[in-house]
Amino acid sequence: MLTDVPNSVFSAFSFIGFVLVLIPFYWHLEAWNTGTCLYMGWTAIQCLNLFINSVVWNNNAINWAPVWCDISSRIYIGSSVAILAASLCINRRLYHISKVEAVVVTRQEKRRGVMIDLAIGLGIPFLQMILSYIVQGHRFDIFEDIGCEPFIYNTWPAYPLSKVWPLAIAMVSAVYSALSIRQFVKRKTEFSKFLSPHTNLTSSRYFRLMALAGVEVLCGIPLSIYTIYLNVTSFPVQPWISWEDTHFNFSKVDQVPAVIWRSNPVLQASLESSRWFTVICAFIFFAFFGFADEALKHYRRLYVFVAKCLGYESVSESKAPGSSVWKTKPGPVNVRGPLNITLPLHLNTHRRPQRDSDLSFSDRLDSVIILGDIDSFMDGHESKTDRPFSGQRAVMPSSAEPHPSEALELQWPDDHFIHVSSVPRHDLDAPLSVRPSPHISTIDIV
Known part of the structure; x- marks a missing residue:
């Protein structure tokens, strides 16, 4: 009652x-x-x-x-x-x-x-x-x-x-x-x-x-x-x-x-x-x-608005809140060092499997680090293309990886060989500190 x-x-x-x-x-x-x-x-x-x-x-x-x-x-x-x-x-x-x-x-x-x-x-x-x-x-x-x-x-x-x-x-x-x-x-x-x-x-x-x-x-x-x-x-x-x-x-x-x-x-x-x-x-x-249907539609709009205010964005706002895919908005990564460079964040959704520290370099060539001038490197490369490559390849990651079929294979001459310890590590399993090499005078990046 x-x-x-x-x-x-x-x-x-x-x-x-x-x-x-x-x-x-x-x-x-x-x-x-x-x-x-x-x-x-x-x-x-x-x-x-x-x-x-x-x-x-x-x-x-x-x-x-x-x-x-x-x-x-x-x-x-x-x-x-x-x-x-x-x-x-x-x-x-x-x-x-x-x-x-x-x-x-x-x-x-x-x-x-x-x-x-x-x-x-x-x-x-x-x-x-x-x-x-x-x-x-x-x-x-x-x-x-x-x-x-x-x-x-x-x-x-x-x-x-x-x-x-x-x-x-x-x-x-x-x-x-x-x-x-x-x-x-x-x-x-x-x-x-x-x-x-x-x-x-x-x-x-x-x-x-x-x-x-x-x-x-x-x-x-x-x-x-x-x-x-x-x-x-x-x-x-x-x-x-x-x-x-x-x-x-x-x-x-x-x-x-x-x-x-x-x-x-x-x-x-x-x-x-x-x-x-x-x-x-x-x-x-x-x-x-x-x-009613119109009420659910307005509830969905309110849900999307509140989520965006909290720093999330929806991949598909037309779906129901439970079925939408939400992700945080990517922001820039500030690399504080001698140059104080701000780089865009690169999200690699296909993570490579972990490897040992000695094999933690990329198997694709993104950026080549060479010693000396470019002409001598290219002359040496043209004259020794038939010679098998016996050294390690040093790479630096870029924001966009080339397709495996399009990866460029370059062989280094023996006189331009550098030691592994002089190249910065980039994978998650790499050591935090790397010994600088006393033999490097200049580094050119192409």
């Missing part, structure tokens, strides 16, 4: 609902889904309102913030009809789509559709806030663990001005929902052809919107009837005498401890069900739209 849930649990769920319901807001706003955006906006505002109240007035009923309570009570009154009004906007739009009519074709028609949705989703709640002041008996009430609540004087004008509005909106929304289902069944083939060119409203999103609005209607009508029933049977309906009588001592604030309102089962059920209704709406919305 919701009446047995601790207040701290409600605070946590109300804040989570506030965050979750706003996650799909951006891409629904891009698609001009005004009714859906209104639903998310009002649900998020009321979840945040309930969260703040449950935290500030946890285990107390002190009037800490009277101005905030004035604002909070207005939000409470507006959201009681705003969520159902947003569902009405959704069902109305789905009905026009089910008739195989162009929902929005030109910019003018888009603007007209948005204005009608705003009139329903914003106009009705603000009008409800204004009209409820007529039957507002005093400023507000503070219930321990609940927070600020508006007080509506239980007189007969309160029903047409305030209490019946949620039921009336839910019933009109139910009519639109039934008509859209009927039209869809009758014109299923035309409906599929109509939705195919509209990228902003796929068939999957259409059915999810229909399911969301249907759940709101099925939950809103019984809850509205139950609220009216409790007000009529549990509290006597007072006659309307005058404006002055209704607003007598208007600045009064009733502060009700939890032990008192929890001792009344009817009042406890009314308070708990009304505040949990909004939180449940937030989780229902996220269940329908938080795991």
Whole structure:
């Protein structure tokens, strides 16, 4: 039962609902889904309102913030009809789509559709806030663990001005929902052809919107009837005498401890069900739209963005985060020595097998180290090409290795032979220190 849930649990769920319901807001706003955006906006505002109240007035009923309570009570009154009004906007739009009519074709028609949705989703709640002041008996009430609540004087004008509005909106929304289902069944083939060119409203999103609005209607009508029933049977309906009588001592604030309102089962059920209704709406919305294809696409983009900010880059951003190949960005390697040269980092993915220290030179000639001048070396090479090579080949690695088939085999003359210890080692298994040769006078690199 919701009446047995601790207040701290409600605070946590109300804040989570506030965050979750706003996650799909951006891409629904891009698609001009005004009714859906209104639903998310009002649900998020009321979840945040309930969260703040449950935290500030946890285990107390002190009037800490009277101005905030004035604002909070207005939000409470507006959201009681705003969520159902947003569902009405959704069902109305789905009905026009089910008739195989162009929902929005030109910019003018888009603007007209948005204005009608705003009139329903914003106009009705603000009008409800204004009209409820007529039957507002005093400023507000503070219930321990609940927070600020508006007080509506239980007189007969309160029903047409305030209490019946949620039921009336839910019933009109139910009519639109039934008509859209009927039209869809009758014109299923035309409906599929109509939705195919509209990228902003796929068939999957259409059915999810229909399911969301249907759940709101099925939950809103019984809850509205139950609220009216409790007000009529549990509290006597007072006659309307005058404006002055209704607003007598208007600045009064009733502060009700939890032990008192929890001792009344009817009042406890009314308070708990009304505040949990909004939180449940937030989780229902996220269940329908938080795991859709467009949601997963935006989660993937966020994942890629965060990974890049952390220094990673994706080989394929079109794949799912679990299947992407990630690697760190290569940077330059600073070789600090006499010349202080900064070389680019070369990643060799095909590592050669480890060998003994004496055989740790490359078997391919990347750079040749020769002693003396180039002409004498080439003359000696041309005259002794038939003589087998008997010495070691000294190499230095370059950033790009030649293909084995293209490797150049050069034979050194005997008079240009250098000792192994004079050549720097480059493999991982080479010794850290190398003995310099006293016989080297000049070194030319070609």
